[in-house]
Amino acid sequence: MSTTPRSTPPRSDAEDRRARALEEIEHAAAGSEVFGTSAFVRQARRASAHFSGADADPADRIEVWGRRVGRSLSMIALVGLVWYLATTYL
Numbered sequence: 001m002s003t004t005p006r007s008t009p010p011r012s013d014a015e016d017r018r019a020r021a022l023e024e025i026e027h028a029a030a031g032s033e034v035f036g037t038s039a040f041v042r043q044a045r046r047a048s049a050h051f052s053g054a055d056a057d058p059a060d061r062i063e064v065w066g067r068r069v070g071r072s073l074s075m076i077a078l079v080g081l082v083w084y085l086a087t088t089y090l
Contacts, residue, residue, distance in 0.1 A: 051075075 053067035
């Protein structure tokens, strides 16, 4: 009597693709809620840190306020440009 383990029958190409597709769907479903929520929260934190001047040296208050004012003015200019382009060309 032979003691070699029995091999499983080989799966067809269609079965392999189906198994991989199901694994990918499960993986995407598991990470979709966490990704969407965390991406939104991460972006909100980045925006608030960007406009508050958090990337400047905290000891130099002039630099912090300069960044805040400059970034706020650039946002106002962007909104004004979008408004101008929308009213002119739409």
